[in-house]
Amino acid sequence: MNITLNGQPKMLNCIATLSELLEELALNPDTVVIELNTEIIQPDAYDTQTLNEADSLEIIQFVGGG
Amino acid sequence: MLRIAGTEFSSRLFLGTGKFSSSDVMAKAIEASDCQMVTVALRRVDLTNPEDDIMSTLAKREYTFLPNTSGARDAKEAIRLAHLARAASGTSWLKLEVTPDPRTLLPDPVETLKATETLVKDGFIVLPYMNADPILALKLQDVGAAAVMPLGSPIGTNQGVLTDSMIEIIIDQAKVPVVVDAGIGAPSHAAYAMEMGADAVLVNTAISVAGDPVAMARAFAQAVEAGRTAYVAGMGQRNKQASASSPEKGNLSADLGFLE
Numbered sequence: 258m259n260i261t262l263n264g265q266p267k268m269l270n271c272i273a274t275l276s277e278l279l280e281e282l283a284l285n286p287d288t289v290v291i292e293l294n295t296e297i298i299q300p301d302a303y304d305t306q307t308l309n310e311a312d313s314l315e316i317i318q319f320v321g322g323g
Numbered sequence: 324m325l326r327i328a329g330t331e332f333s334s335r336l337f338l339g340t341g342k343f344s345s346s347d348v349m350a351k352a353i354e355a356s357d358c359q360m361v362t363v364a365l366r367r368v369d370l371t372n373p374e375d376d377i378m379s380t381l382a383k384r385e386y387t388f389l390p391n392t393s394g395a396r397d398a399k400e401a402i403r404l405a406h407l408a409r410a411a412s413g414t415s416w417l418k419l420e421v422t423p424d425p426r427t428l429l430p431d432p433v434e435t436l437k438a439t440e441t442l443v444k445d446g447f448i449v450l451p452y453m454n455a456d457p458i459l460a461l462k463l464q465d466v467g468a469a470a471v472m473p474l475g476s477p478i479g480t481n482q483g484v485l486t487d488s489m490i491e492i493i494i495d496q497a498k499v500p501v502v503v504d505a506g507i508g509a510p511s512h513a514a515y516a517m518e519m520g521a522d523a524v525l526v527n528t529a530i531s532v533a534g535d536p537v538a539m540a541r542a543f544a545q546a547v548e549a550g551r552t553a554y555v556a557g558m559g560q561r562n563k564q565a566s567a568s569s570p571e572k573g574n575l576s577a578d579l580g581f582l583e
Contacts, residue, residue: 322364323339
């Protein structure tokens with residue numbers, strides 16, 4: 258399955274849900290916020306939210322800034 | 324005590340968290356500043372090189388987080404970032420920044436007003452970053468901004484409060500707190516803004532790029548406190564003509580008659 262992740266093309270193998278993707282990317286779900294096709298996904302839905310071909314995903318975090 | 328949207332702050336210095344050399348220096352500088360409000364930004368996770376989580380560094384103390392919408396070029400982008408910020412932080416506090424031109428980073432007044440109106444209706448506590456325009460400040464206040472944040476000079480320039488005569492009018496008219504943001508490059512600039520009657524100042528670059536950011540944070544805290552105390556004490560009026568500080572009348576001897 259091919260998706261767009263943070264603006265870059267990404268091929269996913271054997272990954273069905275957001276939780277599985279976060280695990281593969283070694284990201285702590287508590288430190289990020291996720292937009293799937295411009296809709297914010299609530300953390301309690303990460304386990305059930307499935308990914309589909311051509312999805313556009315943004316994984317965002319807080320950084321230092323003024 | 325400074326009060327914004329029902330929350331009280333004993334410190335009138337807000338700190339930005341950008342451009343620190345390490346998260347350890349940042350945490351120590353924030354602690355040294357005694358500030359209670361810190362700004363943070365949202366960015367895409369760099370998947371090849373994920374950064375440390377800034378929130379866990381800052382979670383050791385109780386700060387009010389003020390996520391910003393830096394990077395937004397129009398109201399639509401700012402609103403999108405605002406919702407992401409609220410989802411990520413659980414707070415409705417928002418420093419609204421709409422800067423279409425990366426060269427000047429000056430705020431777009433029209434888009435800022437539009438976004439403020441929408442975000443206030445969406446339940447955000449909006450503190451818009453704005454040019455030092457007294458009419459715009461009134462309009463932002465009218466649509467529900469919790470405070471207004473006029474710039475002293477462009478972001479990151481350390482040029483100080485170049486907009487002072489306009490900020491004086493904004494302070495004079497405002498019913499909401501006035502936070503002077505951007506361009507404050509030295510503790511004396513911060514003190515000057517506070518002496519004018521600003522309710523608070525927001526400082527980032529001047530502290531984060533200082534030779535010793537922790538000591539500089541302390542210097543800013545002292546300056547903000549001094550400026551505020553001076554404002555409350557009531558400053559003497561400026562006069563064009565000299566007026567002697569020493570008594571003009573005295574009973575000195577004849578050979579010192581010129582002193583009479």
